[in-house]
Amino acid sequence: MAVDKDTVTRIARLARIQVPDADRAPLAAELSNILGWIEQLGEVDTEGVAPLASVVDMKLRWRADAVDDGFIPDKVLANAPDHHDGFFAVPKVVE
Template identity: 60%
Template sequence: MSLDKATVAKVANLARIKIVEKDLEPMAAELNNILGWVEQLGEVDTENVEPMTSVAEMRLRWRADEVTDGGYVEDVVANAPSREDGFFAVPKVIE
């Protein structure tokens, strides 16, 4: 499985990171180098092995479905690069 330029461009778009055309090729080479090294995982027999999804052997806790937090709009938006009336402001999305 080797990444070409077009795949890198697609992945970069999924990750929302702009990569200029001239950087796609070198990035593909770097990523292929890492993925080539990762291929060694294929040597491990993982038949009937469950994927590890919890580090400590524990179940996630449950709590009552009720409001336990909130009521501080100013704190929430305090660090926003752009805000208006307690809302985050973003470029227009609907024409």
């Protein structure tokens, strides 16, 4: 599957990464090359094989529904680039 410049623009938008226009064509070539190499998986017969999401043969554990953390707003906000009144601050999103 060849990736073109428009596809790079689209997936960069999906990934929320600003990609300078000059980088898009070279990136399209790089990604096409990598995806072309990956396509060899098409040779493998996977009919009836269940997808493996985790190698761990376990059920997710349950724990008691009890509060065991919290009340640390200063720690939570300690690395925030911007915060006000105990909240993370971001550019205005509502007019």
